[in-house]
Amino acid sequence: MSVPTVEVRGLHTDIAGAHILQGLDLVVPTGAVTALLGRNGVGKTTTLRSILGLTPSRGRIRIQGREVSGWPTHRIIQLGVGYVPEDRDVFAGLTVAENLKLAERTSTPDYEHVYELFPDLKERAGQKAGFLSGGQQQMLAIARTLLSPPHLLVLDEPTKGLAPKLVEEVVAVVAKMQESSTILLVEQNVSVVRRLAHHVVVLEHGAVVHTGNVSDLDDPQLVRRLVGVGSAA
Numbered sequence: 001m002s003v004p005t006v007e008v009r010g011l012h013t014d015i016a017g018a019h020i021l022q023g024l025d026l027v028v029p030t031g032a033v034t035a036l037l038g039r040n041g042v043g044k045t046t047t048l049r050s051i052l053g054l055t056p057s058r059g060r061i062r063i064q065g066r067e068v069s070g071w072p073t074h075r076i077i078q079l080g081v082g083y084v085p086e087d088r089d090v091f092a093g094l095t096v097a098e099n100l101k102l103a104e105r106t107s108t109p110d111y112e113h114v115y116e117l118f119p120d121l122k123e124r125a126g127q128k129a130g131f132l133s134g135g136q137q138q139m140l141a142i143a144r145t146l147l148s149p150p151h152l153l154v155l156d157e158p159t160k161g162l163a164p165k166l167v168e169e170v171v172a173v174v175a176k177m178q179e180s181s182t183i184l185l186v187e188q189n190v191s192v193v194r195r196l197a198h199h200v201v202v203l204e205h206g207a208v209v210h211t212g213n214v215s216d217l218d219d220p221q222l223v224r225r226l227v228g229v230g231s232a233a
Helices: 044-051 073-077 096-102 111-117 119-123 134-146 164-177 190-196 214-218 220-227
Strands: 006-015 018-028 033-037 058-063 081-084 152-156 182-186 199-204 207-213
Touching: 006 044, 018 044, 018 199, 018 207, 033 044, 033 190, 044 058, 044 152, 044 182, 073 081, 081 134, 096 134, 111 119, 111 134, 119 134, 134 164, 164 182, 164 190, 182 190, 190 214, 199 214, 199 220, 207 214, 207 220, 214 220
Parallel strands: 033 182, 033 199, 081 152, 152 182
Antiparallel strands: 006 018, 006 058, 199 207
């Protein structure tokens, strides 16, 4: 049996005096897409940030079998982890090319792969990222992680705020990326989760309340009870 790409046990995280994660356990199987679901404010983003060392936490965190609890973020990233935050974090005053240049982690960044997936970015290489549309900025944020193809890709709300056509583009790209990366995905759009994920983990009050296969989302009552949205959302 293969070692999970991510294994979290008894994770506790406090932010500004609030106990956000309360003994969370999470397993992300290798070679699959795991979706982290739940209502707003239940700790999904905090879970991602805690795993990546961006938010101090207590508990055990393993990535690719290595104990990384207490590691600084840059050291965790060096294990082959790519992270696309909810707010994208592109450098608005720099060009597309400069944003990508800053994300290079090896002497042989895979620009061919990036531009194959995102031809618009090649055409707009000299344009400042601040003048890109929201969808283009999301593509740039994802592209930065692909210059060195990650073993683990962590995506926080990649389709949030995007028009339906752009959602389709993001879904197509993520579907392509899962061929070579294990993916941990936070996503509120249940239809997107159905199309991309293999496994689902639902949080409530900073702890896991449901773990199962993506087919569990075929039950509209379960979706409404656990996630708080309609099954077609």
